[in-house]
Amino acid sequence: MTNTIYDLDAWREQALEALDAQPGIEFQPRPGGEIFTVPHPLMLDDAKSAKLESASGALAIATVLLGSPAAYARFVAAGGRAGDVMMAYRVMQQSVTLDPTLTAFTPWSADAHTNSNLTSSTVIPASVDLSISGGELLSPVQES
Incomplete structure (x- = not known):
């Protein structure tokens, strides 16, 4: 019997490809301005995931x-x-789930949500206030 050893970087890329997803969503608030990227939940490293788990708001x-x-x-x-x-x-987070066999990605569905074995460890609650108060950062996250 042969064991399969996975290259995790290649595996992550294949996962995104199977999902027809990009590593993140890019924003350019002003034409010709700086481009900002919101990373795909599957692409977060452990440090960023830990910061995200402790972030409030x-x-x-x-x-x-x-x-x-x-x-x-x-x-x-x-x-x-x-x-x-x-x-x-939230769009990226809700767009993926992995089937229980760990071999095929499937689109998000109501049933998959409750049975998913591949989701971000941080779920943004629906109750989070998505508004900005005067553009000020109310709950700054400290860089380490």
């Missing part, structure tokens, strides 16, 4: 997903909002 979550308070400030200054980041992440 849309502004803090958006800050973590964009990478830093400085990146979030640039995003807001360019016309972006925390709600944009939250919607992008």
